[in-house]
Amino acid sequence: MSSRFTIRRSVTALALGAAAAASLVLAAPAAGAAGPQAKTMRLLDQCDIETFNATFGDGFCVKDGSVTVDRFTADLQRGGSGAWWINNRKETIDAGDSLHVVNQGGILHTFTEVKTFGSGVVPPFNVAVDNAPTAVKPDGSAVGFGDIGSSGVGPGSPGLDVVPAKGVHQYQCIFHPWMRTVVTVR
Ligand SMILES: [Cu+2]
Structure with a gap:
């Protein structure tokens, strides 16, 4: 019984949350109409700083991403790296x-x-x-x-x-x- 009660309370909380979200959504167009x-x-990209800078020069990549030059090069054969978009x-x-x-x-x-x-x-x-x-x-x-x-x-x-x-x-x-x-x- 108590678990059912908890579920009902949760559903009520969800409904209240949805109502609050709906009022936010309704408020949005009014703000949008202002201008x-x-x-x-x-x-976006995921250049790996170590291999990219070793290949293309210091400072070329400033992010410690997960895609090495080898993987990037292999991805070129498959339409380009999906981490670049x-x-x-x-x-x-x-x-x-x-x-x-x-x-x-x-x-x-x-x-x-x-x-x-x-x-x-x-x-x-x-x-x-x-x-x-x-x-x-x-x-x-x-x-x-x-x-x-x-x-x-x-x-x-x-x-x-x-x-x-x-x-x-x-x-x-x-x-x-x-x-x-x-x-x-x-
Ligand atoms: Cu680019």
């Missing part, structure tokens, strides 16, 4: 909203807008995307190292803020071309 929102986009591969925001792009990995990434996804600037990494033609930006030019200045996001940097116009936008990393996301602005 543009910022959606955080996270660039953008947190949302698909996102929908409202016109006027912004994307706040941060790097929570250990190496430099870019959040570069492209009209056609494709290969990046490091030829050996492009096997991950079957050596597709180089990614093309909305202005018709190919992605290049020059894009680091406008779309590069280093680990620990304050991040990049982007306010895309209405429509569908594609972004990828020019180093790790399987790091991609599609953002729809409605």
Whole structure:
């Protein structure tokens, strides 16, 4: 009997919790209506500091991640390392909203807008995307190292803020071309 009582009390507590959560959910749109929102986009990796810096140079990786260069290289044959990605591969925001792009990995990434996804600037990494033609930006030019200045996001940097116009936008990393996301602005 007492265990049944405990369960009933728990159910009541859950119901109260759900009611509280529902009121929070109801309150959210009112707050949202106040103005543009910022959606955080996270660039992620798991570089192993020891092997990455031994291979690419001191300071290349600043995170003690779990993926060694050997594993990363092997993963390139399988579409790229799954530990290298953008947190949302698909996102929908409202016109006027912004994307706040941060790097929570250990190496430099870019959040570069492209009209056609494709290969990046490091030829050996492009096997991950079957050596597709180089990614093309909305202005018709190919992605290049020059894009680091406008779309590069280093680990620990304050991040990049982007306010895309209405429509569908594609972004990828020019180093790790399987790091991609599609953002729809409605
Ligand atoms: Cu990257």
